Amino acid sequence: MHEVHLDVVDSTNVYAKKHCKSFPPGKITCVTADEQTAGVGRYQRKWVSPKDVGLYATFYFTLSLNTLHLASLAQLMALSLASVLQKEGLKPEIKWPNDVRLHGKKISGILCETQFHPDHVDIFLGIGINVNLDAASAAKIDQPATSLFIETKKKWDKKEVLKKLQAQFIHDLERFKREGFGPFHKQFDQLLALKGETVRCFDGKKTWVGICHSLTEDGQLNLQLPDHTFHTLLSGDIKP
Ligand code: BTN
Numbered sequence: 217m218h219e220v221h222l223d224v225v226d227s228t229n230v231y232a233k234k235h236c237k238s239f240p241p242g243k244i245t246c247v248t249a250d251e252q253t254a255g256v257g258r259y260q261r262k263w264v265s266p267k268d269v270g271l272y273a274t275f276y277f278t279l280s281l282n283t284l285h286l287a288s289l290a291q292l293m294a295l296s297l298a299s300v301l302q303k304e305g306l307k308p309e310i311k312w313p314n315d316v317r318l319h320g321k322k323i324s325g326i327l328c329e330t331q332f333h334p335d336h337v338d339i340f341l342g343i344g345i346n347v348n349l350d351a352a353s354a355a356k357i358d359q360p361a362t363s364l365f366i367e368t369k370k371k372w373d374k375k376e377v378l379k380k381l382q383a384q385f386i387h388d389l390e391r392f393k394r395e396g397f398g399p400f401h402k403q404f405d406q407l408l409a410l411k412g413e414t415v416r417c418f419d420g421k422k423t424w425v426g427i428c429h430s431l432t433e434d435g436q437l438n439l440q441l442p443d444h445t446f447h448t449l450l451s452g453d454i455k456p
Pocket residue numbers: 226227228229230252254255256257258259261263271272273274315324325326327342343344345
């Protein structure tokens with residue numbers, strides 16, 4: 217893995233998009249920063265990125281155009297982080313599509329951006345993890361948020377967390393390239409937050425209300441509607 221570390225940057229995703237042509241071809245480049253001044257989340261939201269307390273990373277790599285289930289890459293990263301946290305004795309859940317949570321609060325968000333070319337696709341897979349964020353700072357975030365520090369009452373070494381995540385992701389990505397999201401489906405389904413609960417989701421056009429039922433083979437969400445039919449969500453944000 218090729219690593220680029222920056223003290224401060226607007227956003228590691230923006231940096232990776234600007235500089236990817238100079239990254240070594242055929243390798244994963246991981247861009248990290250101690251602080252982001254304009255961290256971006258999904259749906260043009262901000263990602264609060266104070267100095268040192270969080271892990272801010274973008275994994276850049278290319279995939280062939282015929283890669284299966286490209287739209288599930290962010291979910292793959294969520295699972296890689298969940299595996300790392302499980303090995304640390306924690307009990308993560310994933311709120312579909314890719315928010316990693318501990319005790320019902322968000323600890324990590326993932327933003328996957330793609331750029332299609334005639335013969336390959338560039339992937340910019342950004343992940344923010346609240347590592348040593350304190351409770352007062354977490355309370356200022358506009359949705360229930362937590363950190364490894366808040367959950368375990370000990371300070372974590374960001375570099376160690378990053379190393380473990382990189383190793384797990386390299387391993388998971390190799391399998392994903394060969395077999396798509398299929399082999400990860402069961403693990404994801406087992407970690408699915410809000411399962412069996414009524415949730416709502418705005419898909420850009422209308423708000424769907426239904427029971428958070430199950431995951432399709434490629435990572436989409438089946439909602440069971442009040443008339444017992446199913447609606448499959450491709451993307452969106454579910455709320456209890
Ligand atoms: C979300 O939950 O809305 C996704 C948040 C993604 C944040 C990460 S932090 C590293 C990378 N750089 C960014 O500007 N965003 C992603």
